[in-house]
Amino acid sequence: MSLSEWYYLPIAALTNSLFYLFWQKKMGLKKIHGFKTLSLIFFGSLFNAWGLDVIQRMLEIFTIVQMMKISLGCWLMIAAATSAKHYAVNGWSKKNFWIDYGGDLIGFMIMGLIIYALT
Helix, strand or coil: CCHHHHCHHHHHHHHHHHHHHHHHHHCCCCCCCCHHHHHHHHHHHHHHHHHHHHHHHHCCCCCHHHHHHHHHHHHHHHHHHHHHHHHHHHCCCHHHHHHHHHHHHHHHHHHHHHHHHHC
8 A cells, every 4th residue: 555545644634633723722722832732733633543544444444324433432442431541540520521532522533534535
């Protein structure tokens, strides 16, 4: 598989990164600054998109419903489950969890739609 066949992964990652910035500004009331932070947001999104793509290819996903299930499952089993442990152990609020990870849920769904549409 050549790099030209993966063109949709940076598209999905950039879309998710922009959504993440919007979500954090509007819902989290956070200001995000700096090239390093923006780069980490993009590369984190790129790895998320790549993971969704690998699972989609391995399971031979053919319908949009299946892709949405994969997106939800990845968010739930990896992002939310791991983060929930840290929020519980550190005594962080459930409200902050949903502000931080509710946007990621939507982001995973958006990336799943882009990957599905472009593959």
